[in-house]
Amino acid sequence: MSKTKVLFAVSECVPFLKTGGLADVAGALPKYFDREHYDVRVVLPKYTCISGEYRERMQYVTHFYTGFQFRDQYVGVLTLEEGGVRFYFIDNESYFSGAWPYGDPYRDIEKFAFFSRAVLSALPLIGFQPDVIHCHDWQSALIPVYLNDYFQGSLFYKNMKTVLTIHNLKFQGIYNVPDFRTLTGLDASYFTPDKLESYENGNMLKGGIVYADRITTVSESYKVEVQTEFFGEGLSGILKAKDHRFYGIVNGIDTTSYDPATDPALFKNYTASNFAEGKRVNKTELQKTFGLRVDPDAFLIGIVSRLTDQKGFDLVECVMREILSIPGTELIVLGTGEQRYEAMFRAYAEHLPEQVSANICYSEALSRRIYAASDAFLMPSLFEPCGLSQLIALRYGSLPIVRETGGLRDTVKPYNEFEGTGNGFSFTNYNAHDMLHVIEYACSVFKNHPSEYRAMTVRAMQADFSWKASAAKYERIYDELKAEKQAEDANGGKNE
Numbered sequence: 001m002s003k004t005k006v007l008f009a010v011s012e013c014v015p016f017l018k019t020g021g022l023a024d025v026a027g028a029l030p031k032y033f034d035r036e037h038y039d040v041r042v043v044l045p046k047y048t049c050i051s052g053e054y055r056e057r058m059q060y061v062t063h064f065y066t067g068f069q070f071r072d073q074y075v076g077v078l079t080l081e082e083g084g085v086r087f088y089f090i091d092n093e094s095y096f097s098g099a100w101p102y103g104d105p106y107r108d109i110e111k112f113a114f115f116s117r118a119v120l121s122a123l124p125l126i127g128f129q130p131d132v133i134h135c136h137d138w139q140s141a142l143i144p145v146y147l148n149d150y151f152q153g154s155l156f157y158k159n160m161k162t163v164l165t166i167h168n169l170k171f172q173g174i175y176n177v178p179d180f181r182t183l184t185g186l187d188a189s190y191f192t193p194d195k196l197e198s199y200e201n202g203n204m205l206k207g208g209i210v211y212a213d214r215i216t217t218v219s220e221s222y223k224v225e226v227q228t229e230f231f232g233e234g235l236s237g238i239l240k241a242k243d244h245r246f247y248g249i250v251n252g253i254d255t256t257s258y259d260p261a262t263d264p265a266l267f268k269n270y271t272a273s274n275f276a277e278g279k280r281v282n283k284t285e286l287q288k289t290f291g292l293r294v295d296p297d298a299f300l301i302g303i304v305s306r307l308t309d310q311k312g313f314d315l316v317e318c319v320m321r322e323i324l325s326i327p328g329t330e331l332i333v334l335g336t337g338e339q340r341y342e343a344m345f346r347a348y349a350e351h352l353p354e355q356v357s358a359n360i361c362y363s364e365a366l367s368r369r370i371y372a373a374s375d376a377f378l379m380p381s382l383f384e385p386c387g388l389s390q391l392i393a394l395r396y397g398s399l400p401i402v403r404e405t406g407g408l409r410d411t412v413k414p415y416n417e418f419e420g421t422g423n424g425f426s427f428t429n430y431n432a433h434d435m436l437h438v439i440e441y442a443c444s445v446f447k448n449h450p451s452e453y454r455a456m457t458v459r460a461m462q463a464d465f466s467w468k469a470s471a472a473k474y475e476r477i478y479d480e481l482k483a484e485k486q487a488e489d490a491n492g493g494k495n496e
Contacts, residue, residue, distance in 0.1 A: 004475075004482050006033075007130040008042040009119050011112065011139035012101060015082065016050045019101065021251070021388050022136060022167050025218075028254040030085045032467035033475060041128065043119050045111075046078060046089035048097045054080065058089060066121045068114055068185065075118045077126055088126060090118045108139075109175050109204070110183040116142040117150070117185075124156050131482045134163045134474075138173035141208025142184065145196070148211050149186065159488040161481035163474075164212035166205070168385050169226050169233045170310075173204030199234060209238055213484070214477050215246045218386035219407035223248030231383055249474065250410050251386040252467035253395065258368075260396050260461075265368040272461040275397050276454065279372065286373040290332060290357040298330045299443045302374030302398055304367045304389055307337030307345070307360075312380030312403060317344055318432035324348070324355055326443050332357040332374065334366055371396035375453075376425075376442050380435050384408050390424070394460040399453075400424040401442055403435070411465065415445065415456055423460040 012019055014027030030040045046058070058078035065072040076091030090096075095111045102108055120143060123129060135143050144162040151157040175183070177191050180202025191197045196207040209215055217223050225231040227240045239246060260278065261271045267285040270278020280296045287294045301323075305311045316323070317340070323329065333345045333356070345358035359366060371377070377393035379402045386407030390400040394411070402408040404426045415422035425442045427434040446453045 003037055003039045004132070004478050005128065005130045006038060006040045006132045006134055006478055007119075007123075007128065008040065008134045008136065009116070009140040009143055010042060010044050010136045011115070013042060013044050013087070016044070016054050016087075017047055017101060020167075021386070024254070024388055025167070025251055026136060027083075028252070028257075029467050029471060029474070031083055031254075032252075032471035034471075035084075038475060038478065041086040041088065041130075043088040043090065043122075045096045045101070045115055046076070046091040047101055048093060049099050049101070050089075054082075061088070062122070062125045063091075064121070064125060066117060068117055069110070069183075073114065073118075075122060077122050079126075088122070090115055090122065092118070105175060106179065106183070109173060109180060109202075112139040112173065112204070113142055113184040116140055116146055119143060120146055120151050120157070129156060130160065131485055132161045132163060132478050134165065135208060135212065136165050137167050138171055138205040138208070141173065141204045141212075143208070144211035144213075145186065145190065145207040149190075159485045161214075161485050162208075162212045163214045163216060163477060163481070164208040166209075166215065166217040166226070166385075169205075169217075169231070169235065172198075172206065172233065172235070174198070174201045176200075177202050203235075206235060206238060209235065209242060213245070213481055215239075215242055216249050216474075216477070217246075218248070219250045219410045220248035221409045222383075222385045222406040225383070225406060247473070247477065249470050250407055251388060251391070252465050252470045253388055253391045255395065255466040258392050258395050260372055263368055263372070265365040266372045267369070270372075270397075272397070272458050275457060275461060279375075279397060282369065282373040283375075286332065286369055287330070290359075291353050292330050292332070292357055293354040295328070295330075297328065297447075299326070299328050299376065299446050300330045300332065300374045301401075301439070302370040302377050302393070303331070303333045303335065303379075304370055304377075305335045305337075305379070307333075307335050307341035309338070310382050311337075312382055312430075312435075313338075313341045315380050315430070315432040315435050316378070317341065319436045320344065320348060322436050323439055324352060326440055328447065329443060330355050330357075332359070332370055334359045334361070334363065334370055336360055336362060368396075371398050374398040375446055376401050376439075378439070379403075379408065380427075381405060381408060382430060387411070391465045394423060394463055394465065397457045397461045399442065399456060399460055401435075401438055402426050403430060404428045415442075415452075417445075417449075417452070420452070420455065421459075422456060423463060424456075 349358035
């Protein structure tokens with residue numbers, strides 16, 4: 001049997017460019033498919049802000065001109081192989097130059113509409129005819145729309161299937177209909193409430209939801225949540241209508257990269273069998289480095305996050321004094337975001353330098369040291385489609401304290417002192433004092449029941465959050481779509 005051919009279409013991807021968790025997914029997941037049966041490749045824009053280390057390794061494949069924005073537009077295609085995966089890069093400096101991949105909404109609509117058209121146009125020229133194009137978020141959500149429109153007249157694209165993964169429903173690619181039509185080149189017939197029109201605006205993500213053959217999101221709980229009005233960001237109705245083709249598949253992490261046994265960023269490596277000594281060394285060295293009180297028995301809480309309301313920092317702000325009043329508690333923070341939260345953490349760090357370390361920046365190496373050194377990891381999100389930070393924290397034996405939402409609910413199992421189960425701590429209501437109570441409880445278990453805390457740490461570190469299980473679920477979706485495509489090809493048309 002021939003391999004199932006899949007093309008990931010993404011706006012960012014590790015190791016080339018990262019602004020969020022999408023890049024981690026796009027860079028890690030393709031490595032975990034069964035290569036005997038699946039040929040999975042990735043395409044993304046060739047941004048000028050990609051490091052020269054990678055740009056210099058890219059090899060020319062082809063170039064051509066495609067009709068877009070009432071003129072012929074240059075499309076270059078380059079390639080390189082990284083980690084056993086073939087990557088393609090769509091080149092057009094008028095769209096993909098600059099120091100950052102996103103910016104002006106008007107420009108971004110045009111940029112990613114061009115990217116979607118260019119990806120489809122390039123396929124015959126690069127010699128790759130995917131059975132399935134796997135689109136990620138709004139930036140590539142027009143691919144299923146264009147596939148239904150401009151490209152259906154060609155046998156090359158006939159019955160080609162699409163999957164759309166929603167990583168965060170909040171971001172949708174929205175603009176007013178007249179400009180949206182101009183920027184995308186789509187006919188007026190597409191702008192109706194059952195297609196791309198949403199509350200009198202054009203909506204790229206909605207277009208992908210309507211026209212994709214399958215829809216996924218990044219946890220089972222988030223799939224349920226986005227079909228409610230509160231979490232649905234205006235699209236709960238269309239997602240309910242697509243429920244029969246909608247799946248929740250929790251993300252994983254790259255367990256080769258995130259491995260406390262081998263991570264070169266750590267002060268001392270460790271495993272689930274010797275973590276006590278390893279975490280003690282990492283904690284005391286981090287305390288020394290950042291001027292915290294050096295105490296291996298302190299309850300060190302780590303935070304690595306965007307400092308925004310979505311991540312629950314309004315709750316932290318409300319009870320910050322009470323958190324720091326818990327005896328023996330220390331806090332180390334890494335991240336940037338809203339000015340009010342940056343200022344709050346800086347103020348507490350200035351006032352209580354031996355108890356709070358505020359690092360208003362981002363450092364990959366420091367993030368890993370925080371995961372390794374901390375006893376608990378605070379993540380009280382208002383909503384969290386999946387979340388990667390809690391998975392990394394579990395891997396490094398830092399027990400998550402989370403609100404039960406989205407992927408946090410699916411991956412963090414609350415401690416049950418009567419049954420001796422769980423791998424973290426959680427609270428249900430979005431309430432600052434509920435969060436405070438759980439932090440106090442976690443500290444109490446750490447101080448008064450150390451053997452149980454250690455047992456929970458072992459369970460956390462031994463849990464399997466690799467991409468292997470998730471990749472198998474995607475493989476089943478690809479297999480279903482390939483079978484549908486073959487049936488439609490045999491029937492000479494599309495099955496309704």
